[in-house]
Amino acid sequence: MDEEVVGRHIVRRPRGNINRATSAAFEDRLLPLVNGGRAVIVDLGGVATVSSAGLRVMAQLAGLARGRSNLIFAAPNEMVSNILNVTGFDTLLDIASSLTVALARAAKSSSE
Numbered sequence: 001m002d003e004e005v006v007g008r009h010i011v012r013r014p015r016g017n018i019n020r021a022t023s024a025a026f027e028d029r030l031l032p033l034v035n036g037g038r039a040v041i042v043d044l045g046g047v048a049t050v051s052s053a054g055l056r057v058m059a060q061l062a063g064l065a066r067g068r069s070n071l072i073f074a075a076p077n078e079m080v081s082n083i084l085n086v087t088g089f090d091t092l093l094d095i096a097s098s099l100t101v102a103l104a105r106a107a108k109s110s111s112e
Contacts, residue, residue: 001029009039009106011099015046018054027057030071034061039070039106043099047076050083062093070094070109074102 002013010033018026033040050058058073065071074096076084084090096102 001026006041006103007107008110009041009103011041011043011103013043013046017049017051018047018057019049019051020053023051023053023057026054027061030061031064034065034069034071037069039072039110040065041072041074041096041099041102041106043074043102044080045075045077045099047080049079055083055087055089059089059092070106072096072102072106074099 001015004011004013012030012033014026016022030040030042062071072094075098076095081090084093084095094105096105
């Protein structure tokens with residue numbers, strides 16, 4: 001998973017699938033950032049699909065982020081976007097249509 005610091009925000013870019021085999025590593029790499037209090041943007045553009053195990057981890061991380069940091073999932077492709085919509089996770093997670101939108105949202109949140 002690539003990482004980039006953009007201003008005061010951290011952008012993580014997972015690749016491939018977020019599933020039973022990869023969800024623990026996904027969580028392990030994001031958990032310290034979420035607990036660190038900075039805005040974290042997860043660019044989903046390189047993620048092909050998300051399984052129920054991946055959704056569970058995403059929801060857990062979002063729950064932990066509340067009150068500590070800002071966690072935004074950005075730029076899901078059509079497949080991932082459909083999974084989020086069908087499962088209702090699009091209403092549970094902070095999802096931005098693009099990385100640009102996510103960065104603007106994170107900047108606005110950190111200035112409030």
